[in-house]
Amino acid sequence: MGETKVPVNPQRVIVLGNLENVLALGIKPVGATTLGDGNFPSYLRNETEEVAKLGINGQPSMEKILLLKPDLILGWSWDEGIYGKLSKIAPTVFVEGSITWKEWLRTFAEALGKTQEAEKLLSNYNHRVETFREQMGDRLSQIQVSVVNFWADQVRIYMKRSFSGLILNDIGMPRPSAQNKDKNSENLSLELIPKMQGDAIFLVLGEGEESKLTQFTNHPLWFQLNAVKQSKVYQVNNDSWIGSWGIIGANRVLDDLFKYLLTDQSSDRKELPTLAVTQSFHS
Known part of the structure; x- marks a missing residue:
């Protein structure tokens, strides 16, 4: 949406979509939008207990955002209609909906000063992809x-x-x-x-x-x-x-x-690589 000046080490981050990328980068936001059923993804339940719900993706509550006093807002371009209002509350960075999920991660990481962490996560993902390909063989x-x-x-x-x-x-x-x-x-x-x-x-x-x-x-x-x-x-x-x-x-x-x-493969195959996600958050 243009150029935005963001704070170094933001402490009160709000996420309007793509919450898990922010969590994976080691940041627990103060608030975030949810899936259409009003809940965060089931596999993020333990990591989102203290995260305020701000409405469903695409329909955030401006009132709730104001009350949380964020110092950085992250979101998707589907909310571009309210970008002006959001950017008056706090520096706001949107990802473009037409790019890939990997670039969304990189954009959020850049705004959070977590570029190296994002590249490590993507490197781990790529390693797992290659391991799967190798173990599948023909x-x-x-x-x-x-x-x-x-x-x-x-x-x-x-x-x-x-x-x-x-x-x-x-x-x-x-x-x-x-x-x-x-x-x-x-x-x-x-x-x-x-x-x-x-x-x-x-x-x-x-x-x-x-x-x-x-x-x-x-x-x-x-x-x-x-x-x-x-x-x-x-x-x-x-x-x-x-x-x-x-x-x-x-x-x-x-x-x-x-x-x-891979369940039909030999039982002596190597242990599967797992995702390393930072579990220590700051909020």
Whole structure:
């Protein structure tokens, strides 16, 4: 949004989206916006107990922000309509919605004076990607991964520009033809169940999906999917696979890929590398 002068070692940070990147950099903000259900991602529960909720992403409460007296505000360009108001409260830095989650991390890190920490996190992520590729060996090119999301009354397949899709791209995992597209997602109806086809299906479940899930998984077309026939349908977390767009969620996606796609490998494989996230925060 132009040039912004930010304080050195800010003490009262507010985050309007992409909270986990700030936490991963070792900063506990005084307040942040939440997911659409009014909660922070489930896997951040322990790290967010003292973080004030400022409304859902895209709809922050200006009144609550004012009361917290921030010295730095971080957010996404989807709030550009209130950038002027926010920047009068405190220096405000937005990330552009069209760049990748890695650049979002780097931008927040620059504003927080944590560039070296961000590069270490990304280096660790890249190392885990390479380790996964090595341990998969020839199987890497032989398994097409399908990502299917059940959320309320919607059923979607996720493609190359989705968060999990970008991680699969980094790895070089093949995608089914219906999902090998340069877009985020497509909604499906019952007759389009064959578009879920894959050697492994990662089934992402959100809240309120029970009736839709039952409707699809009881349909005859569901039982014709290769992954269903071979019992390779794996339930994973919506907050990390779909809603994260941050370094902690990216590593959780990798955790699931290690867990489910390498279980057939030899038991003498090396211990899986893990994410090192700073646990000492200042607020």
